Amino acid sequence: MTGYIVRRLIALLPVLMIVATVGFFLIYLTPGDPASVMLGPDATTEDVANLKHHMGLDRPLLIQLLRWYGRTLQGDLGYSIFLQRPVLQAIFERIEPTVMLTLMSLTVAVLIGIPAGVVAAVRRNTWVDQAAMGVALFGVSVPTFWMGLNLILLFSVYLGLFPVAGYVPLDQSLAGAFRSLVLPAFTLGFSASALIARMTRSSMLEVLGQDYIRTARSKGNRERIVIYHHALRNAMIPTLTVVGLALGGLLAGAIVTETVFALPGVGRLVISSVMRRDYPVVQGVLIFVASSYVMVNLLIDVLYVYLDPRIKYA
């Protein structure tokens, strides 16, 4: 098992290399540059050219790429042009709201998605099934920004239950952090729950048709035990895969959600950095997100072993 994990971690390197290179070209080949953003709309062409020269952005692309490789290999993600601090520090300053948001949304997604999927499978082809799947369809179809704005209108403006936007750091107030994340977490979690619900339903249906379920029932087990102990555990493997995928989706969805709810997270950092052409930050976050995505997948693969002892990695 340890050998397997180490091999997977080594395999991470080429992935990161590809992400880094693609990321480098994507942002550098996008027209626009940090100098003109920094100097503002009324600056003259000459001023912008001077600043670009000062920043070293007028050097050949290949030289810039090689320099960047050199730094990245030493674990240095560079220095943010606009934030005036190391990229890694900028990311870590923003990580708390994003991690909290992701965890809370995942909780929402799982708490809605798995029970809805189970109920839909057990009551197959009844109105319950149709209702649950209808809600799930609604969840995937609705754009997160639209959903977010409506939740703000209902729960913040009319009912006054949650703050409109912004984030209270954990070390200031645990309850405050929680309250500021309820609406965004629901916005994100709801759409992810749809995917989980559908996957849970179909894998439950498959499992419920198996012989060992009939055996369990014929032994006189109560239906609750049959469904939650025997069926659900075996139906969890495909569901878990989807949960892992959803986690990646949540990171991407966080970009929109963090912008709507004005959360100072990594997603928001990416958006503003792309707008400002803050090259080092965009590249740094890309590497960071790619590695966390790969790590989550690795974690899911490891979890399989605990769910299904028949799975072995050599």
Added chain:
Amino acid sequence: MRFLPGRAIALAVILALVLLPMIPSAAQQPRRGGALRIAHIGEPPTLDQHWTTAAITGHIMYHVNEGLFAVNKKFEPKPVLVDKWTLAPDRLTYTFTLRRGVKFHNGKEMTSEDVKASLERWGRIATRGRSLFANVVSVTNPDPLTVVMKLREPYALLALDLGWVGQSAVIFPKEVIDEAGTGMVKRFISTGPYRFVEHLPDRHIRLDRFEGYAARTEEPDGATGRKHAYFDSIYIIPVPDAAVRIAGVKRGEYHFAETIPPDEYDRLRTDPDLVPYITETASWLTAVFNNRSPLMGNRKIRQAFQAVLDQEAVMRAAYGNPRFWRIDPGLMPKEHYLWTDAGKEFVNQKNTERARQLLAEAGYKGEPIRWVTTMEYVAYGTAAQVVKPMLERAGFVVDLQVVDWATLVARRARPELWDVFSTAFSFVADPVLLLSLQPTWPGWYDNRDMNAMMTLMRRHSDPKVRHELWKRMQKLWYEDAGTIKFGDYFVLHLFRKELKGYVNIPTHVWWNSWLETR
């Protein structure tokens, strides 16, 4: 009638009862304390006011930084850090006597050394500063309270340039400037009524009252006169989504929201807790021509573009409610002393026939006009989309390129890449500062007569002479179709009723404003 003292007294009492409520009550008295929370559209690109022309940096740092001058309600420069100033009879030597006892936020007293260092840095890196300093022979400081500036040629707008809000010539301590070297300043210290406390990107910028502030004694007027910091703190919070900014003000989480879509005006007006605020200074929506491109460098093609426009349709599509826009020929807004309608016959012509004829005379053969616009500022993109079919009816072929703002700014710097681009010009206090008349600014409008008149405009301070001159300049600009002015527009901001004393001339002024307890 006999005089009845009893009746007189009774009358006096009644009068007093009627008139008393008309005298401002205690509730109108400014109240010290509280934290002002402002929802702003985003993050400033930098907080160094010498560096950037971005309005958002000025909005924030204008409360922290001060310059030698600032402008009043009528956009006249008035002294801020300067006590007295004189201009020698040769009109070349300015002597500024600084105010005594002005403290920086670090407790140090401001001297002429700081002023000299700040002005020189501003003259090195700011766009406006560079053009002013091209005409500066020397800046010297014979004693701690005196700064002498010698010019090469007389220049009428020196104080205005030094006091203008955009990329302002604010004063930093000399050590802050030395520390910055060729880069940006690392500490944000000046002499303003609020001091900079922290900047947590995407979370907030916090300013606190500066207890050591040395206020002037004149009545407040625009950005000049007495400044009181009533709030303990000001938080500037980036909230990118306009709908969320509105919701936050409604809910009471923010007191003030920057830039609200004008469409919301009628709905917000009915809410008794809210004040929708329409700015008084007009900006203008524009399409800038590339005078260096083969197509738009052709005067007749530019004139054809101008002839075809239905400007009301453009402004209605871009800004909706007519409260927020007007069609006006003046390149200087109606409120300005130099306003003129010279060249008004070229405005809003809706003359497709004339355009066709001009295009034929120009020898236009259907080469695509590359128009770079953006939806990041919705009005720019909307205007371009409305104008496109108007142009096509006259025979233009339009290649509309919708890109993000950073791309647009990068592309406009390269004359080979574009023919027209969308932008807006914010209010400036003098024609000398109009970007569309600068041969160095993208668009490169360069007319010998215009440049000669501009030189005169820079030298002369007599309002009558300037007005005559300006009429001719504006007329020439229209004849030339140098750039298109679609119309004036006004910006909508929103605040809660308990915010009192807010003014917006020429930008947000939150000093002298306070929060009334409810």
